[in-house]
Amino acid sequence: MGEYILAIDQGTTSSRAIVFDRKQKVVGIGQKEFKQHFPKSGWVEHDPEEIWQTVLFTVKEAIGNAGIAASEIAAIGITNQRETVVVWERETGKPIHNAIVWQDRRTAPFCEKLKKKGLEKTFAKRTGLLLDPYFSGTKLNWLLSNVKGAHVRAAKGELCFGTIDTFLIWRLTGGKSFATDATNASRTLLYNIADNAWDDELLEILRVPRAMLPEVKDCAADFGVTDAALFGAAIPILGVAGDQQAATIGQACFTPGMLKSTYGTGCFALLNTGKDIVRSKNRLLTTIAYRLNGETTYALEGSIFVAGAAVQWLRDGLKVIKAAPDTGTLAESADPSQDVYLVPAFTGLGAPHWDPDARGAIFGMTRNTGPAEFARAALEAVCYQTRDLLEAMHKDWRNGGKDTVLRVDGGMVASDWTMQRLSDLLDAPVDRPVILETTALGVAWLAGSRAGIWPSQEDFARSWARDRRFEPKMDEATRKGKLKGWRSAVKRTLIAA
Numbered sequence: 001m002g003e004y005i006l007a008i009d010q011g012t013t014s015s016r017a018i019v020f021d022r023k024q025k026v027v028g029i030g031q032k033e034f035k036q037h038f039p040k041s042g043w044v045e046h047d048p049e050e051i052w053q054t055v056l057f058t059v060k061e062a063i064g065n066a067g068i069a070a071s072e073i074a075a076i077g078i079t080n081q082r083e084t085v086v087v088w089e090r091e092t093g094k095p096i097h098n099a100i101v102w103q104d105r106r107t108a109p110f111c112e113k114l115k116k117k118g119l120e121k122t123f124a125k126r127t128g129l130l131l132d133p134y135f136s137g138t139k140l141n142w143l144l145s146n147v148k149g150a151h152v153r154a155a156k157g158e159l160c161f162g163t164i165d166t167f168l169i170w171r172l173t174g175g176k177s178f179a180t181d182a183t184n185a186s187r188t189l190l191y192n193i194a195d196n197a198w199d200d201e202l203l204e205i206l207r208v209p210r211a212m213l214p215e216v217k218d219c220a221a222d223f224g225v226t227d228a229a230l231f232g233a234a235i236p237i238l239g240v241a242g243d244q245q246a247a248t249i250g251q252a253c254f255t256p257g258m259l260k261s262t263y264g265t266g267c268f269a270l271l272n273t274g275k276d277i278v279r280s281k282n283r284l285l286t287t288i289a290y291r292l293n294g295e296t297t298y299a300l301e302g303s304i305f306v307a308g309a310a311v312q313w314l315r316d317g318l319k320v321i322k323a324a325p326d327t328g329t330l331a332e333s334a335d336p337s338q339d340v341y342l343v344p345a346f347t348g349l350g351a352p353h354w355d356p357d358a359r360g361a362i363f364g365m366t367r368n369t370g371p372a373e374f375a376r377a378a379l380e381a382v383c384y385q386t387r388d389l390l391e392a393m394h395k396d397w398r399n400g401g402k403d404t405v406l407r408v409d410g411g412m413v414a415s416d417w418t419m420q421r422l423s424d425l426l427d428a429p430v431d432r433p434v435i436l437e438t439t440a441l442g443v444a445w446l447a448g449s450r451a452g453i454w455p456s457q458e459d460f461a462r463s464w465a466r467d468r469r470f471e472p473k474m475d476e477a478t479r480k481g482k483l484k485g486w487r488s489a490v491k492r493t494l495i496a497a
């Protein structure tokens with residue numbers, strides 16, 4: 001048995017691999033960005049082959065940086081961008097089309113058509129999700145309907161469907177394992193979260209043949225063994241979870257009422273609701289937080305499509321910053337007398353609005369508005385959207401999570417300015433952990449605990465350590481004024497859409 005755990009973190013803009021030692025310390029990292037494809041307005045695609053190559057590259061880089069051999073790795077955990085859809089040939093493993101990314105909005109008309117048929121309640125009851133282009137099911141329907149011969153081939157069992165985790169498992173095991181975990185399955189619009197099974201009626205509505213679906217397993221389970229030729233040794237894959245659920249695990253949010261928010265390309269807040277399937281009345285999602293030993297833990301989730309992507313826009317679109325860390329410094333220098341609001345609906349608005357047709361807007365600009373005010377508006381937009389999510393959670397859940405400290409992770413939380421502004425606008429404490437790699441850590445724990453070399457759930461939770469707590473400092477009048485301006489900006493954006 002090896003001493004190390006390898007976490008593969010396949011994200012929206014890059015693939016990463018991290019090697020942890022027995023004490024949960026990072027000893028090797030590999031990372032590589034890949035190309036984003038935008039064939040039409042509102043469409044977002046990835047090349048699955050490029051994703052595969054970046055995963056191979058980063059795994060080898062991480063192992064090399066750790067200075068170990070592949071044979072010293074006890075297990076692999078995989079976490080991934082959720083909802084992104086890949087369809088490939090069962091015989092060759094070759095994708096039939098680019099992957100359609102979770103941000104993609106091409107199926108908005110189809111979702112509206114289903115809503116007009118009165119089907120949203122059916123999907124919501126069984127899957128906990130809303131009819132929105134964000135989720136995998138309508139993307140899969142689009143692929144089967146628009147790639148020549150795909151539907152017939154799928155019905156014959158010639159094609160495989162998967163989210164990114166399933167595609168990687170297939171490739172890593174040389175096609176010997178065709179599986180996903182309950183968290184990724186729960187994001188497809190095809191999975192009944194109460195029955196923990198693919199739903200035949202939903203499959204029929206979306207015209208998805210059951211023959212192309214993977215087996216659904218617990219988050220900590222046997223997902224197969226890697227082809228020894230890939231890395232120099234055969235390594236078992238023992239943990240899988242979608243990125244937001246992996247971050248929930250990495251933040252040790254195992255108790256009902258615990259709350260985490262991850263700030264990556266998008267922002268996703270999850271509130272652990274235990275064994276209770278809480279049906280949101282405020283347009284949040286009900287989802288599977290994790291499934292361990294056959295027992296399912298549920299969560300309320302709020303999904304924001306644009307968080308770190310707004311910083312990328314400042315860097316690559318407006319070119320007002322050279323690197324993401326510059327944003328906080330620039331925001332700090334902004335004119336406090338200017339109230340500039342960015343509603344970053346670049347790919348529609350997520351929770352709690354769910355408007356796929358909304359597009360980005362900026363309000364409050366004057367002749368004196370410049371890069372500093374844009375930077376502050378981009379960072380504040382993330383904080384305002386988080387506030388919207390937490391208010392909806394407070395209304396939905398029995399305890400409301402009002403006394404819960406928000407645990408944060410993701411690239412943006414390294415910015416002290418952003419985290420302080422988040423605490424100010426939430427009027428609540430915000431805890432930043434010592435280990436910021438919580439997504440990778442969560443899936444590494446799944447694999448490591450399954451392999452028997454990492455601690456139990458209880459001991460892992462006790463090992464969680466705080467780097468810093470941010471306490472609100474903003475006065476109530478200023479906070480109320482800012483929130484009023486934000487709500488006005490969102491309302492005007494929705495009206496324009």
